[in-house]
Amino acid sequence: MIQPIINPLKAPFGAEVTGLDLNQAVTPDIADTLNKALLEHIVLVIRDQDLSAHAYCKGMSVFGEPMLQHRLAFRLPDCPEVSRIINREKMRPAANWHTDHTNHEAPPKATILYARKLPTKGGDTCFADMYAGLENLTPESRSQIQTLYTTNHMEPDNPTYSATDRDAHGGGARHPMVRRHPETGRKVLYFHVSKASGIDGMPSEAVRPFLDDLLNQAIRPENTLRHHWQLGDVVICDNRCAMHCADPDYDQAEERLLWRVILKGDRPV
Template identity: 40%
Template sequence: MRIKALSDHTGAEVRGIDLSCPVAPDTQATLAQAFLTHGVLVVRDQSLTPLQMLAAVRIFGSVFPQHNTRFAIPDCPEIHYISNQDRFADGRRYIPGEGWHTDHSNDPHPPKATVLHAVTLPSGGGDTQFANMAVAYAALPISIRERITNLMAIHVYQSSHSARQLMDLSNTSKERVPNAVIHPLVRTHPETGRQSIYINPIRIEGLLGLDHREALPLLDELLAHATRDEFQYRHEWQGGDLVIWDNRCLLHKANGDYDMAQTRYLYRVMLRGDRPPRNG
């Protein structure tokens, strides 16, 4: 197995391993540490069934039950699919993952990681961008860090301020998805101890104790800062890629800049995380 960094701060490529086979304990430990170090792991040249993917990701943790069950694969419901072939009720095409976000932050214990496995890809485009929120936090002016250190954000399934529309929850999902949760705006990573900006434009409805006239410009300012090019790693997908990333310290977004007559189809699974601790 070979691991090579893909940027100065985010992303590493893994070659020379077949995740359809059992992975030795020392190799599992190496992969787990590489995940913490790089935030994104790109494991090349995999060909996994949903059940094989489910077994492989247990190297990194236990499975988190995804919120919208309409995308579950029938014979392996812990694995969901991502596809450009789904449409909203009004006929508009649904592009999963558009817009900067971190997955399922509206859960009391948001998933620590998301894993995607490329099954079918368009001939070009469809990159996934990642923004390192720990590096972005470290680059904030001290005055801004002091301002946001104890602020708490209200996360909901679909923020009324979001430009992106999510697919409606199924009736079954509505019964188990929280109406709102509170998380700190600055999150301390439970394993590395690093602090990150923890925002989600798709999920955050507001900040406790602040009027929207103050909260929304602050959130916009943080997003503009955190997604600057120098904090990003942009992943160009290859067939067989399995990509796992750390939701606790990264934002990501998918790009719908490809020929929609071509299919983009990936398997997705998430891993259980902890409740983000309050600061102070």
């Protein structure tokens, strides 16, 4: 198999991978190159993929072990590790900056999205480098959050979570607001703005304004990447050092469907 080509995007971070067909098994050498590229670039965009759900899932196991996602109703029946992200069935675009599944004790190391149906225009996904996000905070904010933990729950007003989902994964997981990336050793800012229902020592009504203020400080054009989707794109994001959000700017009469796979991660420390 030929080595894929990895080119940095014309953006503050991220890289495009070409010359890779995820239907083909990759050699250990190529798997190593791809994993190193993810650590270096935070987001990888693999173009022009034509994959069944099983081939997609198998291809992504190059980066880690796929884990089940917490919305039972959105899993593909014949390949449950793949979940639909869609602007239908009461699911709304996740427009706030976040990292995925923080209601789990060990949230996923990576989120992977595969474009299946796209609106005529708009519907980009944006990513933020949270190594830089931590650096962007004022010294006061950085020192304030250094030892703080969030407590995380499924959002009570999200209609896409069933009673079964809530029983299985309702939450209570506590995560440090500053975590160390288990592979690079670098510190990052880490929280989910709407799943963080509590912060140590803070009244509950103060949590969301506090997190919104941190996001305002942390996220700037110089540490964000806007991905404009093309059909067949597979985009991998390292959740341990990045946040993401969907731009809801598109015509909601048009369907936008991404297939999502998430990979098992470590307990943040």
